[in-house]
Amino acid sequence: MQILSPEDIEHVRSSFDRVWAESRRLTDLFYGRLFETAPDVQPLFRGNIDEQKQKFLGTLAVIVGSLENAAVLMPAAATLARQHVDYGVSREHYPVVGEALLWSMERCLGSDWTPSVAAAWRRAYAAITDHMIASAYTAEDAAGSLTRG
Secondary structure, eight states: OOSSOHHHHHHHHHHHHHHHTTHHHHHHHHHHHHHHHOGGGGGGOOSOHHHHHHHHHHHHHHHHHTTTOHHHHHHHHHHHHHHHHHTTOOTTHHHHHHHHHHHHHHHHHGGGOOHHHHHHHHHHHHHHHHHHHHHHOOHHHHHHHHHHO
């Protein structure tokens, strides 16, 4: 089972391969943008931020490398989501993280960030995070967040 078309997988993979050489820039841009647009998430990162950047990059690399194997990727993503609940991550953080990721990829890729590459990344992020949110948050959590928000 695949969560994306072969073309989308190729767009995501090839663009990620291009930014790999400047992965430090990617993670610096990502966390800078994330903390700028959502300063309330910064306290969730209690440890060494450089270590966190490496973990983020490693996780992103595994996800990109597993896109055509949903049977492996989706259970791992669900586990990751449940772990992040323990860190204080809410469902509302997922769109903010996605925006920061796509913004950072666009800055790193420049003119290689084409509409088809952007669309592939949006579809990949949505497919994975929709599953993560469904796996980590119950209907009661959703109702609670609606009454709190």
